[in-house]
Amino acid sequence: MEITILGLPQSGKTTVFNAVTRGNAQVSAYSNKPNIGVAKVPDERLVLLSDLFKPERTVQAEVTYTDLPVAPQGLGKTQGISGEYLNMLQRSDALVLVIRDFEDPSVPSFGDSVDSEADLNTMFYELVFSDLEIVGRRIDKLESNKKGLKAQQLDEANYELEFLSKLKQKLEEGVGLWDYEYTDKDMKLLSGFQLLTVKPLIVVINIGEENIGNETIIEDKLSGSFSKSKIITTCISGKTEMDLSQMDEDEEKEFRDSLGLQTESGLNRMLRLSYGALDLISFITVGEDEVRAWPITKGTSALKASGKIHSDLERGFIRAEVISYEDMKECQTLAIARERGLLRQEGKDYIVGDGEIMHVLFNV
Template identity: 40%
Template structure:
C-alpha cells in the first residue's frame, strides 16, 4: 500500500513522515525543500508473529506501507502557499492521501497565511487537488475527442470514455471530488490509468502541539465534522511528539508514552485509519519457506486474492483451502485444524475474510 502525504507549507507533513517511518528527512520552512522523501514501514500484526513462531520459516514478510512525502519547495517560493503542479506527480500513484493540517502554534515557523484554521487549510488543499484533477481530465478529454473521430476500432471506446470524463469535468468544475461522482466499477476501471487524486481515500491529520494533546483545540471537532461530511477519515496527533517517540527504543517508548499519557502511538493509529479508510484487510500464506501477510480490499474474491500471490494461481485456480486464523490458533497446527473440521474448500467467488490462512489448489 502506498500513501501520499500532502499539506500546505509549515503544516508539519515532513515531521509526520519522519514520525511514521522513523526517518530523519530534513524539515524546512516554506521553500527549503525540493526533493521527494520515500519510506517504508512494516504493519505491526501479532498474528504474523504467532504464525512465524509456529512455522519457523526462512522468511517472514509482514504487510507494509510506503509513505511518500513529496516536494513542495518550488511552489512555496513562488506563491508562499499551495502545493504546486510538480508535487502531484509524486503522489498520483498513491492509493490514499494523508492531508496534514496545522493546529499547533510556533512563532519560529509561522503559518504562511498567518492563520490557524485547519478546516480552511483542508479545504484549500482539497481545492488544489480538484484543480489538478480538472487539468488532467481536460487533457484526457482533448485526446479522447480526437480518438473519437479516428479509426472505427477506437471510436466506440473513446466515445464511452468521453461520456465518463465529461461527467468528471462537470463535477470538478463544481468543486466536487471524483470520489463523490458515484462511478460504476466499469467506469472506475476506465479512468484508473489517469490516477486522479480526488478519487483516492483521504485521511485528514490534525497536527497539534504537545500542550494540545491533553486538551484538543476547538478546531478538532470542526475538522472531524468537515471530514464526516465528505467521507474522509480523521485523526489528531502531534507530529513533533511522534517524531520524538520514533527515535526511542521499545523500552524507552513505553515509558515515554506513559509519562505523556498517550495510550497508543500515533503511528499505530495512523496505520489503522489508513486500513479503515481504504477498506483493507489481511490474509496470510504460511509454510516453511515463508510466512507472509497480504493486503487486499475487503470483499476481494478468492481468485483475485490468488492472483495477488501469483498470476498462475489465478489462471489455474481450482479451490482455496481456508482456515480462519483464530481456528488455527485454537487447533495449534494446520493438520490439527483440518482434523477438527476447521478447514474449508472455497471457490473462485468466495470473499476472503480478514485473518484467513489461504492455500490455493491450482493447475496450469
C-alpha cells in the same frame, strides 16, 4: 501500493513521514528530492500468532510512503498543482494530506496564524483545481477532435464528453469527486485520467503535544465539513510520534504510558486506515520459520493470493487449507483445529478473507 504525503509548507510532512517509516529524513531541510520509505502495518494478530508459533521471524505487511519535497511555488495559492509534483501525486494509490494544527512560534505559519480549517480548505481547493484543469483539457481535446470521427467513435466521444461535463460541474461547485457514483464504464474512462480527488484521502491533523487527549474533539470539528466516504480524518502528534518512533520498544511503551497516549496510537490508527483506504486486507501464513502478513486487495482468490507468496504456488496450486484468525486463536494449534474440522479445504476460486490463515498445497 504507494501513498504520497502532501501538504502546505512546514505542516509537518517530513515529521509524519519519519514517524510512519521510523526513518530519519531530515526535518525541515529544504531538499528537493522526495523521501521514500516503507511503513510496517501494525497487526495485533501477528503478535498473538507469533506467540503461538514461536517463529524465527515475524513479518508485517508493508506500504511505501513518499514524502514530497517542498511544495512548488504557488501551492496553497489556488493555482492548481502541476508539473512533476502533479505527476508524483497522480502515480500514487492514495494521498495523505498533512494539516498543521500545532502552535510553535519558531515555525512560521502558512497564513497569518495557525488555522487548520483554512489550511484544509486551501488544500482541498488545490486538489479540486488540479482536477478541473485535467478534466477541462480533456474536454477541449475531445471537442476539437470530434469533426473527423466516424459514427461509433463519435458516440464514444459524446459519452465521454457527457461524463466529463458532469465531473466538471461537480469540481466547479468546489467539491471533489470522492463521492461521485461511477458506473463500470465511467471507472474505465476515469482510470486514464488519474484525478486526485478520486483517490482515497487520509487527512492527518498534526496536533501539538498539548492537544494529546483531545483528538476526538479536533477530528470531529474538522471532518464535519466534508463527510465523504473516501476521506478519513485522524489526528496525530507528529513530533511526539517521530520521537517515539526512534525509541526501542520498551522505552517507547514506557513513554507512551507516561504521556497517557491512547491505547492505539494515532500513528498505528493512521497506518491501519491507510491500508484499508487502499482496499488492502492481509492473509497470514504461519510456521516455525516465519509468521507473516501478506497484503492482498479485497476480493482476491486463493489462487492469486498464493501467487503473492511465490509464483510456484500459483502455478502448481492444488488447494488451500484455511482457518479464520478467531478459530486459530481458540484452538491454539493447527492439530486441534484440524481435529475440530476448523481447518477448511478451499479451492482456487475461494475468496480469501481478512486475517485468514492460509496454507497452500501445491505441486510443480
